[in-house]
Amino acid sequence: MTMQIKSVIDPVTMQVVLGALENAAIEMGHKLARMSYSSIIRESEDFGCALVDLEGQQLCESSHSTPLQSGPIPGYVEGIRQIMEERGDRFEPGDVILHNSTYHGASHGPDFGICVPVFLDKKLIGFSVTTAHHLDVGASTPGSCGIVDAVDAYAEGLQFKAIKVYEKGKKNEFIWNVLRDNIRSSDIVVGDIEAQIAAARIGAERYLEIVNKYGLETVQATAEGLTNYSENMMRSSISKLPDGEYYAEGFMDGYLDSELASEKDLKVAVTLKVKGDELTVDLTGTAPQADNKPINMPLKGTVDIAIYLTLRSILLDSTEFGNFPQNTGLTRPVQIIAPEGTICNPVFPAPTIARFCSGNMIADTLMRALAQVVPKQVSAGVGNLHVLAMSGKRGKDYWVYMDIFEGSYGGRYGKDAMDAVDTLYANTRNNPIEDIESHYPLRVSKYELRNHACAPGKWRGGIGSIREITFLEEGSFSVEGDGHKYEPWGFAGGRDGKVGELTIRYPDGSERELPSKIPNTRVTKDSALRMTGPCGGGYGNPIERSPEQVLNDVLDDYITREQAKTEYGVIINEQFCIDEEATLQLRKSLVVNRGTGHETITGN
Incomplete structure (x- = not known):
């Protein structure tokens, strides 16, 4: 669906409206953190807050939340709308919707999404959404992380697929009783859910205030303008890359103590395809899904976020590009190919709750592929x-x-x-x-x-x-x-x-x-x-590190004097001073052995 914009908005107004939207998301985040009971939300800030328009475009996000919480929010909304359409359900003023289905946009089961539909004169105009990681979701063992032996999605805990915990403003006590009766440490978890609801309602109020102040058409024009701007930035950055295909692979431990070869040494394969101003990230060759181990990753909510964040961070480094709108425009030039039935696109009911480290390996391997293209922009x-x-x-x-x-x-x-x-x-x-x-x-x-x-x-x-x-x-x-x-x-x-x-x-x-x-x-x-x-x-190359930096590493106890000598070719005497002549001679005698593809320093 394409939004029809009736007027062109000037850049100054666009920035003013953007500032108002971003402040709304920041307020949501601060208040969610302060109202929460658990340390994973209150201290670790493992949450996300965002406003989403009727087209599914993310308008803004809380700047101090984690990308793995804020990034999937448009997917949460898409999944909620899909399920409600299939059920013949509809959004009503006063509704509050709970959602954590990993096969409908959620990042994984413990990340509960709370969605508040926003209405203007009884017309639906968007959504205010919070996500957060909860201590327990009623899985077979205590906690919501470290669950590495769930046999399927049902063993991972309660599944909420677009469930109205408030309907037309009235609390659905049945659902709240289910939560209290089936979740460990339920007082804390229920308290955190209520904090999410309060923060989402704050976001809905601020969204309405902004629309009433600037007009719906202006806010819609701002959203489309900012999304196009972010898309153009990404396309411009991609167009500077040489066309071609760049391959990398990495390996995860998997279950090192397993007797089954299929459960360990799991490969992540990434082929990065650059053509013009578009990218394709092809994960063909990645290990098959684990049917009864929860290290599979939801394609939407985990894999896509790992890819989008890596591309955004490397190709649009904030050091060079400064602050720019974080929205769905950044993802438009990127296509993801993930074969069904692999750990990066599992088939229900394959379990997914332990997808965290797996997704990090997707990002790390993509960065390794990018290193062939932009070596000075990766770690x-x-x-x-x-x-x-x-x-x-x-x-x-x-x-x-x-x-x-x-x-x-x-x-x-x-x-x-x-x-x-x-x-x-x-x-x-x-x-x-x-x-x-x-x-x-x-x-x-x-x-x-x-x-x-x-x-x-x-x-x-x-x-x-x-x-x-x-x-x-x-x-x-x-x-x-x-x-x-x-x-x-x-x-x-x-x-x-x-x-x-x-x-x-x-x-x-x-x-x-x-x-x-x-x-x-x-x-x-x-x-x-x-x-x-x-x-x-x-x-x-370590022998190119300045001797002064190596000395500082020794003084900071990062390395020993012996490591300074054998790894960096720097001689530091007992008075912790650099022996410049001995260092010069030693470094001259060192060569780089490239025989294995991993450069290491050896002595002649």
Whole structure:
């Protein structure tokens, strides 16, 4: 459907209306964070807020929400409208709709979407939407992440397909009773849903205020103008790329402890096709779907967002292009090919709840393909993340804690990598230790950067962190992670990064190494779980890193004096000064071995 614009809007008015729309989304986000009960929303800001017009175009989004929450919102609206049309249902003033169907636009089941239709004089003009990750969705084991053993979509928890929790302004008590009766830690989860509803209603009010102030036609013209502007920016950037096809592949751990070859070493294949001002991202060759393991990814809501975010971030870097409208115009020049029945386009009821690390690998592999085209605009390989759920009994109910444990970026042209940070489409904040220990029977006994682990490069790779959490009561945990077998890739002569680790320490002091994916596992009091994040790859030949930077790395304890010598060819004496003559001679004797395709430094 194409919007019919009756008038051309001037640029000044367009910017004024855009500012009003963006402020509405920002207000939604701030108030959602402040009203929420759980730390995953309140502290980590794992939520999204946006206004969407009647054509399905996203008008604005909350600037401090995560791309994996805001990006899928148009897909949520599309899925809701599809289901309601199939049912013969219709939107009414006062409706509030709950939606989390991963085969109808939702990113995964725990990400509940709340949609409030917006009416002007009884005419539907758009939607105000919030999304957020919830602690529990009634799955077979506690928590909403770390569920790595669900056999199908039904085992992942409650499925809400465009369900009206308020109908014409009246609360549907039946649905609220279902929520309270089937979800662990239900007071917190229901409180978070109510916060989402309040924030979505605020967005609807602001949307109406903007329409009443500037006129519906002006707002529609602004939406179309801004969408066209963003599309033109993307097309212009794509047109500067050389036509051709560029291939890359990456591998996920999968289930390293599985006896089935089909459940581990899962390939992600990306062929980037550039033609004129359009791109095709072809995922043909990616591993088949896992019928009874939930690492499959919804095509709409996860795979598409991983692709769109990567392209937007690399081709329209904000450092060069500044602030520009984030809307559906950016996706118009991009086509995605994802064969049905693969992990990137599964067939219902294949489970999808543990799609987080898988989607990050889509983004990382696409970036590797882009590196062949725009080598100065990418980073080296990214260290993936761990998603942790911890839980225990509290009277007749559960306490549930969820954490997104950060990874690290690879080195970039001209810059060292970012350390211990949520990567790519995650972009959530870490949970403060004080918040964890004040709300749960847990103690964070260690939280630090890995020692002497950064990948060598002209611009070094990012450093993963180590977090150890001790149970102060009997409880259980589950983990969804990746990157325990395959190192993040080095680029342009940089070394590969380091893999992550997961260890459980028992009260008697004994330890056990765990694979990257662990189903719900019970532990006794004083057991401790230690997560070690992967380290990103290095960028550029390490012997081109300035000796002064290498010395600073030694002084900061990122590397040792021995590493400075063997990895960078820099001699630092016992007084922690650079021996310039010895360094010059050593670097002259070093050669680059390109025989394997991974550039490494060896001595003559």
